[in-house]
Structures are given as structure tokens and as C-alpha cells.
Amino acid sequence: MRRWRDGRGTLVIRGSEEPAMVPLEIATSYRARSKGLLGRDALDGAILLSPASSIHTFRMRMAIDVAYLDRHLSVIAIRTMRPGRLGLPRLRSRHVLEAEAGALERWGVTVGTRVTVEVE
Numbered sequence: 001m002r003r004w005r006d007g008r009g010t011l012v013i014r015g016s017e018e019p020a021m022v023p024l025e026i027a028t029s030y031r032a033r034s035k036g037l038l039g040r041d042a043l044d045g046a047i048l049l050s051p052a053s054s055i056h057t058f059r060m061r062m063a064i065d066v067a068y069l070d071r072h073l074s075v076i077a078i079r080t081m082r083p084g085r086l087g088l089p090r091l092r093s094r095h096v097l098e099a100e101a102g103a104l105e106r107w108g109v110t111v112g113t114r115v116t117v118e119v120e
Helices: 030-035 103-107
Strands: 007-013 020-027 046-049 064-069 075-081 095-100 115-119
Touching (some): 020 030, 020 115, 064 103, 095 103
Antiparallel strands (some): 064 075
8 A cells, every 4th residue: 555645746647648747735644634625715736635435525615526546546436526425435445536526527537547646
């Protein structure tokens, strides 16, 4: 299992075209994962919660895209969630990627996409 620390990095999404390079916040501590996107009106890029197999959108101000990642950083499920929702746990999920609603589609992320995390 990958071990990161709270901080910043870049999410690299390789698709059929040029790789998308997305600014990334990494949340690995309990405190950082618990806070996540709470209280924010926008997000520049994405946030990676690790370890995580489910999320909620209580007290969030915006709809988000959620990608559940397995231990190889392959996307196993994608959901768009409005504020005030509880996402069910995904059994094989080890990490959760969150972004503003519509962002994952713009970046070409689909089920089966494998991403890379580059730490700053």
C-alpha cells in the first residue's frame, strides 16, 4: 500500500491523448481526511483521501465527482454526489479522489483509468 503524507502533488491522468496534469492535495492524516472539502466553495484540481473506501458530502457547499481507487490506483467506480449525501463503502477501494462535479469527465477519467501521484 502506498504511503503518502499530507501535502501537495500532481495527479497524472494518462489517456489516449496528452496526460492531464492536475494539482492535487493529499490528505492522509485523520484530521485532513475528516476536513476534506468541507466549507469550500471551489477546488483547484483534486484531493486524494488515503486510506479511504467511502465518503460523505454533509456540510459541503458544492457537488463533487468521486473516484474510488484500488491499491494500484485504478478507478473502480465513479459517482457525482450532491451536498448532504452518504456514499456507500466500496469493498476494493483504498483511496478516494474528489474533484468539482464534471472535472473527472473533462480530464478523461473513466472506470479502469489508472492514475499516478507525483509528490512535491
